[in-house]
Amino acid sequence: MARRIGVFVCHCGVNIAGVVDVEKVAEELRKYPGVAFATTYQYMCSDPGQNLIREKIKEENLDAVVIAACSPAMHEETFRNVCKEFFNPYRCEMANIREQCSWVHDGKEATEKAIKLVKATVEKLRGNEDLMPILVPVEKRCLVIGGGIAGIQAALDIADAGYEVILVEKEPSIGGRMAQLSETFPTLDCSQCILTPKMVALSRHPKVKLYAYSEILEISGYVGNFTVKILKKPRYVDEDKCTVCGDCEKVCPVIVPNEFEMGRKPRKAIYIPFPQAVPSTYTLDREACLGLAPLTCAQCKEACEADAIDYDMQPKIVEEKVGAIIVATGYDLYDKNKLVEYGYGEDDDIITSLEFERMLSASGPTQGKIIKPSTGKVPKKVVFIQCAGSRDKNHMPYCSSICCMYTAKHALLYKHHVPDGEAYIFYIDIRATGKGYEEFIARVMEEERINYIRGKVAKIYREGDKLVVYGVDTLTGKKVEIKADLVVLAMAIVGKEETKEIAKLLKVAVDEGGFLKESHPKLKPVEALSRGIYFAGCAQSPKDIPSAVAQASAAASKVLALFAKDKLEKDPLVAVVDEEHCSGCGVCISVCPYGAMQWHNGKAKCIEALCEGCGTCAAACPSNNIEMRNYRDEQIEKMVEVII
Amino acid sequence: MSFEPKIVAFLCNWCAYAGADMAGTSRLKYPANVIPIKVMCSGRVDPEFILDAFKKGADGVFIGGCHPGDCHYVNGNYRAMHRVAMLKKLLKEMGLNPKRLRLEWISATEGVKFSKVMKEFVEEIKKLGPSPWRK
Numbered sequence: 031m032a033r034r035i036g037v038f039v040c041h042c043g044v045n046i047a048g049v050v051d052v053e054k055v056a057e058e059l060r061k062y063p064g065v066a067f068a069t070t071y072q073y074m075c076s077d078p079g080q081n082l083i084r085e086k087i088k089e090e091n092l093d094a095v096v097i098a099a100c101s102p103a104m105h106e107e108t109f110r111n112v113c114k115e116f117f118n119p120y121r122c123e124m125a126n127i128r129e130q131c132s133w134v135h136d137g138k139e140a141t142e143k144a145i146k147l148v149k150a151t152v153e154k155l156r157g158n159e160d161l162m163p164i165l166v167p168v169e170k171r172c173l174v175i176g177g178g179i180a181g182i183q184a185a186l187d188i189a190d191a192g193y194e195v196i197l198v199e200k201e202p203s204i205g206g207r208m209a210q211l212s213e214t215f216p217t218l219d220c221s222q223c224i225l226t227p228k229m230v231a232l233s234r235h236p237k238v239k240l241y242a243y244s245e246i247l248e249i250s251g252y253v254g255n256f257t258v259k260i261l262k263k264p265r266y267v268d269e270d271k272c273t274v275c276g277d278c279e280k281v282c283p284v285i286v287p288n289e290f291e292m293g294r295k296p297r298k299a300i301y302i303p304f305p306q307a308v309p310s311t312y313t314l315d316r317e318a319c320l321g322l323a324p325l326t327c328a329q330c331k332e333a334c335e336a337d338a339i340d341y342d343m344q345p346k347i348v349e350e351k352v353g354a355i356i357v358a359t360g361y362d363l364y365d366k367n368k369l370v371e372y373g374y375g376e377d378d379d380i381i382t383s384l385e386f387e388r389m390l391s392a393s394g395p396t397q398g399k400i401i402k403p404s405t406g407k408v409p410k411k412v413v414f415i416q417c418a419g420s421r422d423k424n425h426m427p428y429c430s431s432i433c434c435m436y437t438a439k440h441a442l443l444y445k446h447h448v449p450d451g452e453a454y455i456f457y458i459d460i461r462a463t464g465k466g467y468e469e470f471i472a473r474v475m476e477e478e479r480i481n482y483i484r485g486k487v488a489k490i491y492r493e494g495d496k497l498v499v500y501g502v503d504t505l506t507g508k509k510v511e512i513k514a515d516l517v518v519l520a521m522a523i524v525g526k527e528e529t530k531e532i533a534k535l536l537k538v539a540v541d542e543g544g545f546l547k548e549s550h551p552k553l554k555p556v557e558a559l560s561r562g563i564y565f566a567g568c569a570q571s572p573k574d575i576p577s578a579v580a581q582a583s584a585a586a587s588k589v590l591a592l593f594a595k596d597k598l599e600k601d602p603l604v605a606v607v608d609e610e611h612c613s614g615c616g617v618c619i620s621v622c623p624y625g626a627m628q629w630h631n632g633k634a635k636c637i638e639a640l641c642e643g644c645g646t647c648a649a650a651c652p653s654n655n656i657e658m659r660n661y662r663d664e665q666i667e668k669m670v671e672v673i674i
Numbered sequence: 675m676s677f678e679p680k681i682v683a684f685l686c687n688w689c690a691y692a693g694a695d696m697a698g699t700s701r702l703k704y705p706a707n708v709i710p711i712k713v714m715c716s717g718r719v720d721p722e723f724i725l726d727a728f729k730k731g732a733d734g735v736f737i738g739g740c741h742p743g744d745c746h747y748v749n750g751n752y753r754a755m756h757r758v759a760m761l762k763k764l765l766k767e768m769g770l771n772p773k774r775l776r777l778e779w780i781s782a783t784e785g786v787k788f789s790k791v792m793k794e795f796v797e798e799i800k801k802l803g804p805s806p807w808r809k
Contacts, residue, residue: 101695102712129698130710134789139706146709537746539689539782547783551699559688559782560746603714623748644747645718649757658718666711667726673709674680674730 034066035152036092038083040074040099042128047072049132051141055098058145064156066090075105080112087116094121094155098148100128103550118160120660125151150669157665163599164638168254169353170593171196175246175532178206179575180567180582181358182228187586189237193593196350197232198260199242200528203307204229206360207568210290212390212398214575215439216470222306222393229308239350242309247347249535252642253562254353254598264343266314267300271338274302274310278330278339286318292385294403295395300330300339305393314339354562354589355536357546358582359529361568364419364426364522372418372490372519378404379497380490380517383436390443400447402515405495409451409515412444413499415487416457419522426522426543431572433520434461438474440518445478454481454512456501464574483510490517523572536563546570556585564588604641605648607634608655618647618656679733679799683710683792684719688746689781690738696785697792704792707799708736715739716777717750721761724775728765731808734774734799738788741779751779771802 037059041047047070056068067090071079074097086092094117097109102124110119127144135143170193174185177199185195197204209229211221232238241260248259267278284299297303299318302311320327331339363382366375373380379402381389388394389401402409414437419425434457441453460482462471474480487501496513503510525544533540538558539547546565549557556564564585567578592598605626607618612633619627619634626640627647634656636647648656654663685691691712697704713719716739724735737758739751754777762772776795780788 101698103692103695126695126710129695131698131706133698133701134703135706136703143706143709150709150711534743537688537740537744537748539692539744541783547781559692621753623750642747644715644750645713646715646747646750646753649718649720649753654722658714661714661718663720663722666713666723669711670682670723670727670732671730673682673711674727674732 033064034091034093035064035155036083036086036090036095037065037068037148037152038074038086038095038097039068039070039127039148040079040097041070041072042099043072046099046128046132049136049140050127050144054141055127055144055148059148059152062149062152065152066092074099075108080108083109083112084115087113093117094158096123096125096148096151096155098125098127098144098151100124101126101130120158120161121155123151123155123158146673150672153668153672154665157662157668158660161602161659164602164604165597166254166600166639168593168595168598169256169351170194171350171352172589172593173198173256173258173350173352173355174358175355176206176358176360176567176569177201177204177232177240177242178358178360178567178578179208179225179228180360180569180578181206181356182232183579183582184356184358184566184586185238186228186232186235187583188589189235191590193237193590195238196258196352197238197240198244198246199240200245201303202243202265202313203303203309204232204240204242205304205306205308207384208575209304209306210292210384210391211387212394213439213443215435216464216466218439226306229306233308240309241348243313246532246535249355252600253560253592256352256355256562258350258352260348260350262346262348264316264345265311266316266339266341266343267312268338268340269309269311271336272311273336273338274312275335277333277335278312281329281333283327283329284318284320286315291388291395292382294385294388312338354564354592356564356566356582356585356589357529357532357536357538357569358566359526359532359569361523361572362526364524366418366519366521368425369419369519371488372415372517375519377490377492377497379515380519382519382521383433383440384521386440386518390440400444407515408448410448411452411512411514412441412454412516412518413497413512413514414441414453414455414518414520415499416455416520417486417522418519421458426524428543428572429461430520430523431461432523432574435464435467435470435574437518437520438471438480441480442474442478445480452481454483454499454514456483456485456487458484458486464576485510523568525569529569536560538563556581556588562592600639601643602638603643603659603661604638605636605643605645606657606659607636608657609633609635611653611655613653613655615652617650617652621646621650677800677804679707679796679804680731681708681734681736681796681799682727682732683708683736683738684713684716684723685710685738686716686740686746686751687712687714689740689744689779690716690788692782693738693780693784693788696783697788698785700785702785702789704789705796707796708792715745715747715750716754717745717747719754719757721757724761728770728774728805728807731805733802733805733808734776734795736795737775737777738780739777741781744781769806773798773802774805
């Protein structure tokens with residue numbers, strides 16, 4: 031137990047010292063029993079700050095330290111690493127006097143609270159035991175959820191480093207949103223041309239196990255040792271036998287909208303979402319099919335020379351063990367039916383940005399021809415509306431990040447297709463922060479003569495075969511009325527509904543936009559709060575392709591760093607049963623969510639490798655015979671005492 | 675002098691504590707009466723901790739956990755919910771207004787909610803006045 035505690039109070043520049051009287055905190059703590067030394071410093075986390083701690087530990091012969099500074103989420107590891115040079119890292123505790131004090135309170139109150147927080151931390155520290163991390167083996171395989179560009183990049187990076195990757199994609203093909211795009215800004219590369227080689231590389235990679243048309247059912251375990259249950263949905267077509275000849279499609283009598291084409295083109299019940307799909311195989315849509323009963327239809331089966339169609343295919347559940355997980359589930363567009371001001375987007379000639387992308391694509395519903403959907407004619411006047419659902423308190427408050435750029439691209443491509451057409455863009459601001467982006471916008475504005483109108487559209491209504499777009503130009507203050515043939519909404523980007531499900535399985539928080547919450551918004555942008563789980567792409571926040579690819583490689587490098595170790599250190603803050611006094615009632619065994627509490631000679635015993643340290647057992651034990659290491663009842667009660 | 679309540683807040687490491695940090699990062703002010711104690715899970719909060727805090731003179735006790743279904747430890751927050759419901763009945767029997775004990779689900783992103791709930795809770799306790807158990 032610590033006898034000579036040192037207290038180090040950080041100014042954090044003015045972040046703490048500007049509000050909390052740090053000198054007074056140090057002064058009060060000097061008088062506190064057990065505290066041998068207290069001081070303050072401008073930036074405790076800086077090199078000189080860390081050296082100060084080292085010096086004082088030696089000089090003052092300290093055997094434990096409390097750092098009163100920012101949240102332990104921020105720097106606990108930093109300071110424990112310093113302390114490791116001298117004593118057990120659990121002899122270092124942090125008092126959070128920034129996030130939970132100086133940033134939220136004022137003056138005298140803040141100083142008083144800071145003193146209490148530091149004193150309570152001293153009390154906690156006094157009860158800490160010296161602990162060594164528990165070592166657990168690492169399963170050196172990674173699960174990647176989502177096969178869009180982010181998932182593909184992450185999977186390729188890890189597989190190229192020699193580790194096995196399990197990639198699970200919900201749709202029949204990998205490729206994600208990027209496969210739907212026509213050309214990419216600002217270089218106007220053909221999206222599929224740069225993506226499909228990667229898709230093929232992934233499918234042929236010996237280290238990649240691809241589960242397309244599959245879903246995640248269950249995830250259990252912890253860093254290094256996750257167990258994942260995957261549902262392989264039946265395609266009713268044997269992937270290995272299918273030659274993609276298309277004979278089945280020709281005879282299939284059922285026509286439904288093609289999701290890949292944003293419903294703007296029909297497909298059959300047996301289909302391939304797009305010609306370059308990977309895996310290259312047909313899929314039979316059970317919902318649309320006439321019944322999977324040979325007597326009902328069975329025309330596809332008869333037409334299939336390769337005998338690839340199997341109506342009796344069953345869903346399969348497979349279990350995979352992995353050490354790390356990357357979530358790259360992508361994005362959806364905000365529901366255009368929620369946009370009251372734009373007539374709920376119900377008009378045929380009001381389309382979303384992704385529908386326009388498909389229209390521009392050579393393989394899309396119109397073979398790359400821009401049309402006015404209601405008449406099929408070439409639209410001579412097109413209005414593009416940015417921030418449709420973004421930066422709007424009534425819809426999504428955030429900026430969707432990529433709409434300024436792709437709208438400029440849309441307008442440019444429209445002008446290339448219809449040189450005598452007129453294009454208008456309604457915008458709030460132009461945000462073009464990427465490499466070459468500002469130049470691209472300038473080119474669109476100047477060379478392509480696109481009419482940029484700063485302002486929001488108030489309403490859109492139909493007048494004959496035209497759509498009247500009514501708004502205000504906020505630069506001139508004048509009302510604007512444009513009789514347009516086609517309106518394209520740059521829809522807000524939102525997290526996928528499915529991401530929320532996955533987040534639940536992983537115990538990861540999701541924000542109001544449906545995006546995954548990272549461990550730290552600046553310094554840990556690819557990590558989840560729980561170890562071993564990483565994010566890539568738009569599942570974490572709206573972003574363009576280069577950023578998604580960069581984040582995917584970042585997530586991959588985190589996974590590789592994890593796999594570089596043979597054993598992982600697990601937090602030793604586990605439960606301990608006082609076996610001598612255990613009555614053997616079994617309450618702890620019934621409440622433990624991990625099965626870590628087990629019978630042992632008629633008494634409870636904690637299996638440390640399984641225990642996650644939640645403490646539910648300790649709270650439930652009717653005779654108080656379970657303690658949580660370094661969160662013991664006595665420590666918490668002492669803290670309460672100091673606080674009150 | 676006006677009554678300044680003493681409130682202990684048990685915050686789970688994964689959601690409520692991170693939510694409190696988020697309130698800080700967003701500079702959302704709330705009264706300093708609330709002093710947090712970090713626990714790994716709201717399920718760790720032994721009913722005895724709560725009774726002990728009241729016995730020691732707390733005017734209010736707050737427990738913050740993950741939203742239902744989001745518990746980092748599967749279901750610790752449900753245990754907390756049941757324990758708080760049980761304790762509220764017990765507190766009433768013991769002559770303490772059950773409103774002095776409050777449980778809220780606050781996620782790591784809900785800094786706004788954390789700050790709002792803290793303001794509300796301090797106001798509520800101020801209205802109730804000092805705990806009759808205060809020495």
